[in-house]
Amino acid sequence: MLRYLTAGESHGKALVVVVEGLPAGLPVTADAVQGELGRRRLGYGRGPRMRFEVDEITLLAGIRHGRTLGSPVAIEIANTEWPKWEEEMSPHPGAPSRVLTTPRPGHADLAGMQKYGFDDARDVLERASARETAARVAAGALAKALLSQLGVDVISHVVAIGPEAVKGTVRPGPADLETVDASPVRCFDTEAEERMVAAIKAAAKEGDSLGGVVEVLASGVPVGLGSHVHWDRRLDGLLAQALMSIQAVKHVDIGEGGTTPALRGSEAHDAISWDESAGAYHRETSRAGGIEGGMSTGGLVVARAGMKPLATLNRPVLATVDVVTKESTVSFKERTDVTAVPAMGVVAETMTALVLAAEALRKFGGDSLAEVLRNRDGFLASLR
Numbered sequence: 001m002l003r004y005l006t007a008g009e010s011h012g013k014a015l016v017v018v019v020e021g022l023p024a025g026l027p028v029t030a031d032a033v034q035g036e037l038g039r040r041r042l043g044y045g046r047g048p049r050m051r052f053e054v055d056e057i058t059l060l061a062g063i064r065h066g067r068t069l070g071s072p073v074a075i076e077i078a079n080t081e082w083p084k085w086e087e088e089m090s091p092h093p094g095a096p097s098r099v100l101t102t103p104r105p106g107h108a109d110l111a112g113m114q115k116y117g118f119d120d121a122r123d124v125l126e127r128a129s130a131r132e133t134a135a136r137v138a139a140g141a142l143a144k145a146l147l148s149q150l151g152v153d154v155i156s157h158v159v160a161i162g163p164e165a166v167k168g169t170v171r172p173g174p175a176d177l178e179t180v181d182a183s184p185v186r187c188f189d190t191e192a193e194e195r196m197v198a199a200i201k202a203a204a205k206e207g208d209s210l211g212g213v214v215e216v217l218a219s220g221v222p223v224g225l226g227s228h229v230h231w232d233r234r235l236d237g238l239l240a241q242a243l244m245s246i247q248a249v250k251h252v253d254i255g256e257g258g259t260t261p262a263l264r265g266s267e268a269h270d271a272i273s274w275d276e277s278a279g280a281y282h283r284e285t286s287r288a289g290g291i292e293g294g295m296s297t298g299g300l301v302v303a304r305a306g307m308k309p310l311a312t313l314n315r316p317v318l319a320t321v322d323v324v325t326k327e328s329t330v331s332f333k334e335r336t337d338v339t340a341v342p343a344m345g346v347v348a349e350t351m352t353a354l355v356l357a358a359e360a361l362r363k364f365g366g367d368s369l370a371e372v373l374r375n376r377d378g379f380l381a382s383l384r
């Protein structure tokens with residue numbers, strides 16, 4: 001079983017992730033992990049933190065000479081800004097120099113303060129922050145390394161920012177990922193990209209923020225990941241939970257699940273045919289997003305994740321209350337992101353890759369990569 005655990009606060013000394021259950025012999029490099037972390041920082045509309053902070057990684061355990069050992073893999077991502085935060089975030093007994101008593105609407109602050117009994121919003125927001133997704137992305141790089149050995153590619157592209165959406169359904173393939181990443185909004189459609197950039201500029205000018213939607217595409221996924229036999233083994237359910245767990249994601253679609261409820265049954269499904277030359281079943285459409293009955297069908301896995309507009313604004317507009325005085329005030333912070341949808345897409349790839357890697361290991365599991373590949377080949381041969 002593949003499992004992982006992250007630890008670390010946004011301005012703490014470091015983030016740490018421990019990934020357990022990877023087979024031995026999987027090629028992994030620090031560059032691959034660093035590369036994925038670099039992609040998480042992408043996107044027009046990000047704040048200044050992305051520029052001055054660097055993700056400095058250390059492969060702490062579980063990898064020797066570029067290959068996994070089958071033992072837990074531990075990765076540390078140091079906070080290069082730590083010297084500035086050392087006193088405020090010190091683990092030693094003492095007190096912060098400044099207590100944040102005005103919880104920000106749209107964040108975990110108030111519910112977290114009430115739930116855990118804190119007077120300082122920082123005790124909540126440090127962990128609730130999406131900085132934590134850097135640790136997930138490091139784990140996702142390992143999942144992607146495994147999936148690439150199985151011939152599976154997971155990519156994403158932005159399909160909407162605020163009211164500006166791509167028209168039509170042109171989808172990038174794995175070879176287009178560099179083009180997508182080179183777009184300032186990680187959009188594959190240059191016409192839509194211009195509209196999205198203009199929308200971000202307009203929102204920035206007014207001190208406002210924007211949400212949006214990304215589409216995640218996983219190609220090469222073999223038939224049979226996930227299962228219909230239990231509610232908590234359904235691949236669509238696992239993907240929905242994983243994507244919804246990303247900070248600020250409020251909407252997940254599998255395939256065309258966002259539009260098919262309005263259609264008739266005759267228009268909403270993927271007809272099956274037999275391709276004699278390929279010796280395989282074939283579906284012309286992928287409305288179900290490559291998942292039927294909670295199992296991958298062997299087709300393109302498609303999921304969409306919709307993110308709410310960021311709650312921290314550059315304009316003092318959202319009302320809140322000081323938890324000590326109970327006086328009304330406004331939630332305000334200078335220089336926050338205008339949108340983080342392009343970066344969220346990279347995190348959505350990560351979460352999808354982690355689910356697919358876990359399910360691939362459940363189906364083809366073995367102690368070494370060679371054993372996993374043998375099991376996979378045996379299963380695929382049995383289908384012919």
Ligand SMILES: Cc1cc2nc3c(=O)[nH]c(=O)nc-3n(C[C@H](O)[C@H](O)[C@H](O)COP(=O)(O)O)c2cc1C
Binds near residue numbers: 108129133312336
């Ligand atoms: C990649 C990424 C970057 C984010 N950056 C910001 C930000 O700059 N400002 C902000 O207010 N929220 C940001 N968020 C969202 C917050 O972290 C916060 O957790 C979220 O708005 C709370 O929503 P929830 O109710 O879904 O937890 C970001 C989320 C992601 C995925």
